[in-house]
Amino acid sequence: xxxSEFALIRDYFMGWGEGPAVxxxxxxxxxxxxxxxxHVLQISTDTAVEGVHFLPTLAPAEVAYRSLMAAASDLAAxxxxxxxxxxxxxxxxxxSNWLPAFSRGLYExxxxxxxxxVGGDTTRGPLSVTVTVLGSTPATQFMTRAGAQPxxxxxxxxxxxxxxxxxxxxxxxxxxxxxxxADLLVTRYERPTARLILGQALRECATACIDISxxxxxxxxHVAAASGVAIHIDxxxxxxxxxxxxxxxxxxxxxxxxxxxxxxxxLFTLPGKVPLPEGCTEIGRVHAGGGISCDRTPECIGYDHFxx
Numbered sequence: 001x002x003x004s005e006f007a008l009i010r011d012y013f014m015g016w017g018e019g020p021a022v023x024x025x026x027x028x029x030x031x032x033x034x035x036x037x038x039h040v041l042q043i044s045t046d047t048a049v050e051g052v053h054f055l056p057t058l059a060p061a062e063v064a065y066r067s068l069m070a071a072a073s074d075l076a077a078x079x080x081x082x083x084x085x086x087x088x089x090x091x092x093x094x095x096s097n098w099l100p101a102f103s104r105g106l107y108e109x110x111x112x113x114x115x116x117x118v119g120g121d122t123t124r125g126p127l128s129v130t131v132t133v134l135g136s137t138p139a140t141q142f143m144t145r146a147g148a149q150p151x152x153x154x155x156x157x158x159x160x161x162x163x164x165x166x167x168x169x170x171x172x173x174x175x176x177x178x179x180x181x182a183d184l185l186v187t188r189y190e191r192p193t194a195r196l197i198l199g200q201a202l203r204e205c206a207t208a209c210i211d212i213s214x215x216x217x218x219x220x221x222h223v224a225a226a227s228g229v230a231i232h233i234d235x236x237x238x239x240x241x242x243x244x245x246x247x248x249x250x251x252x253x254x255x256x257x258x259x260x261x262x263x264x265x266x267l268f269t270l271p272g273k274v275p276l277p278e279g280c281t282e283i284g285r286v287h288a289g290g291g292i293s294c295d296r297t298p299e300c301i302g303y304d305h306f307x308x
Contacts, residue, residue, distance in 0.1 A: 019116035021083040021136075031118035033084055039136040041083075044074035050127040055170055060098045061105030062190040063129060068109035070213065071131040072194035073264040077211040079143045079203030080135030082113050082196060087120035088130040113194055141203050143268070145226035148208040152269040154231055154284035155276060157195050159241040160216060161253055162188035164260025174248070181243040188241075192264040198277060202268055209268040215261040220284075221292045223267065230289035233258070235296040239281040255298040 018025070024032035035041055048067045050056055068085065075082060087106065110117055115133060166189030168174035169182055176182040195211075202209060208227055210219050216233070224231045238257045245253055269286055276282060284294075 019084065019114065022116050022118055025116065025118045031084065031086075033118070033134065035083070035136050038139055040139045040142070042075055042078045042080040042135045042137055042142065043132065044071060044078075045130060045132045046071035046074065047128060047130040055167075057170070058190065059105075060102035061108075064102045064105035065109045065191050066189075067129040068106060068113065068115070068131050068133075069192045069194045070264060071133045072109075072113045072115060072196065073192070073211040073213065075133050075135040076195045076199035077143065077209050077266060078135070078137060079141070079199045079206075079209070080137050080196075081200060082115045083134045083136055084118045085110065085113075085115040085134065086132040087117060088132075089120065089122050090125040090128045090130075091122070092125065092127055113196060137203065143199070143203050143206055143209040145208055145210050145223045146228075148223055148227035148229050148231070148269040148286045149271070150229060150286055150288045152207055152271055152286040153276075153282045154220070154233065154267070154286060155270055155280050155282050156212070156216070156239065156265055156267050157198055157277075157280050158193075158263070158265040159239045159244070160212070160263050160265065161238075161244050161255075161257035161260050162241050163192065163262035163264075164189075164256035165244055165247060165253075166190065167260075167262065176247045178243075178246065181247050184241070184243040185247065189262060192262065194264060195266045198266060198280075201277060202266065205274045206268040206270055209266055212263045212265045212267050213261060215259040216263075216267065217258050217292060217294065217298070218261075219267055223269070224290060224292050227269075227286075228290065230287040231284060231292045232287060233284040233292065233294040235294055237281065237283045239283075251296075254296055258294065258296065259298040 021033050023034055048054055054063055162185050166185040169186050208223050210223050212219050220231050235254050240253050
């Protein structure tokens, strides 16, 4: 095992800094990146803490994979093309089996997102993973939470609620008899997909966008507040997977889709005549006014780190 921080970086994270934007990767005091001419840099940071964002039983490869995808999902919501990422890893101790598996999961995620690992930090302490992602967009063409207009359609990518069900299965709070359905749901929690390609396509037509991390209702509320509009969601239009509907009753499936979080799908608004992208669903409308409304309201409408 590595006998120092520098040996740890050398053994598990060196050599990943190749990519068209990377001039200088891991090994110096800072990385050097090129941004395409006429583009601006988009940056986001996401921290995952053991026992808060993931279960202590989650395999190290999945800790790494979902940590990077969660951060990359923020780039997708801006419509950014991926450039690079940074990793800050806090470990209680260096374990012989944990680090190689974590490194493999991180490598898979960087390969799928085309985010070259160009630096970061390692230190001792309670297990936490902080990923900083960098991307670029044309200077005058990127999405924000503001911009939704009355009359726009509210749309979402993929399917909702699977991750919440997967977490419930992993936490032994839900038993699913069909092993295939259980595996599908757990995988949706452990290995989300950042919708980077969709985000890049949406920046030409969407009026507002956000990724669904804290729950559909909560994140739709952020769009409504930033845009100064009212948003209505129709629960009967929510895209629910066959695995989810086969595993729990419809009301529970809808509640998880509305408030479960960890889906990392894109929630966006489109003008009336813009075609709906493939794999996406219209779930509501934008109106004049403020706030969000839905024909179904779960007891909890989303995750808040500091709520009591």
